[in-house]
Amino acid sequence: MKKNIILFVLFMSLTSYGQKKVYYTEDFKELASAKDATYYSIYQESKDGTQRTTYYLDGTIRNSDQFSNLRKHILNGESVNWYKNGNKESILLYTKGKQEGIQTRYYENGQIKRTENYKNDEFIDGKCFDQNGLEIAFFPYYVKPEFPGGMQEFYRYIGKNFKSKNNAKGLIKVDFVVEIDGSLRDFKIKEGLNYDMNVEALRVLFNSPLWILGKVDGKDSRVKYSIPITIK
Structure with missing residues (x-):
């Protein structure tokens, strides 16, 4: 009897976290059904937060992100994006919403495009490569728009x-x-x-x-x- 109770409690703990499926338009406006949708996301809850995995309607994976707080959009863990051909586009690492460690982006052919090292969301250093793997002059991945004069x-x-x-x-x-x-x-x-x-x-x-x-x-x-x- 005691063994059955333990197994029941274990089963309840494994199934207490929910999963939901949400459909989206091309610009990620939420839809009530698959009609007119371009993507859908699976949200998997766990004790560590929420895993969101987004797919094209044909089931091809698009991206996967881990959030410690989904409502506040706080990323925590590995975020991966894929090209439509199935190759990885980027692997980005976050700790409590801040970039941390080596961030890697790829060409569609699978060759590494750039690596950037971050500590506490601050850029440390990085490298850029051409499609043949040869290192080229580094340039920042993201440059903010700016009002003339700052x-x-x-x-x-x-x-x-x-x-x-x-x-x-x-x-x-x-x-x-x-x-x-x-x-x-x-x-x-x-x-x-x-x-x-x-x-x-x-x-x-x-x-x-x-x-x-x-x-x-x-x-x-x-x-x-x-x-x-x-x-x-």
Whole structure:
């Protein structure tokens, strides 16, 4: 009897963590079913957090990530991305949301493309290679887009052009995308004050001078960006 109880408790512990399947569009908007979906993700809960594995509809794996806190999107462990042909695209390591250790990216043919060493999310050193495995001059994988003249000039622009509609004070946080042509699009208020002040923040950002482009793996790219605007 005691043995049966132990086995029952063990079985319950193994099955207490849930698993769910979620369908997504091409730009990762959640769907209720597979209709119009491009991807689906399997979420597996464990005592260490959540394992999310994403597939194309035909079952080909796309990426796998381990989160210590999925809601806050805190990566913890190994994150792997695959090319459609099944070869690995990247293996990235995280500790409590920060890059840690050797991050490796690959060409589609399986050859190592670059390695970068991080400690506590700080870049230490790295190497780049061509498709034949020969080392080439290093360049950063990710370059943030930038307002002309830097952030000091950006906030000077905000201060000069933001017209307060009322006496509200505080923080407005806006997400947006810096397009290939340097313009800003896809605005989203993540944290706001009130309708009039939020609209004014969007107006000023929309009319911003063109930004210096961001780069991903050496190529000009659309880059998501988040900016805080403090109203005093």
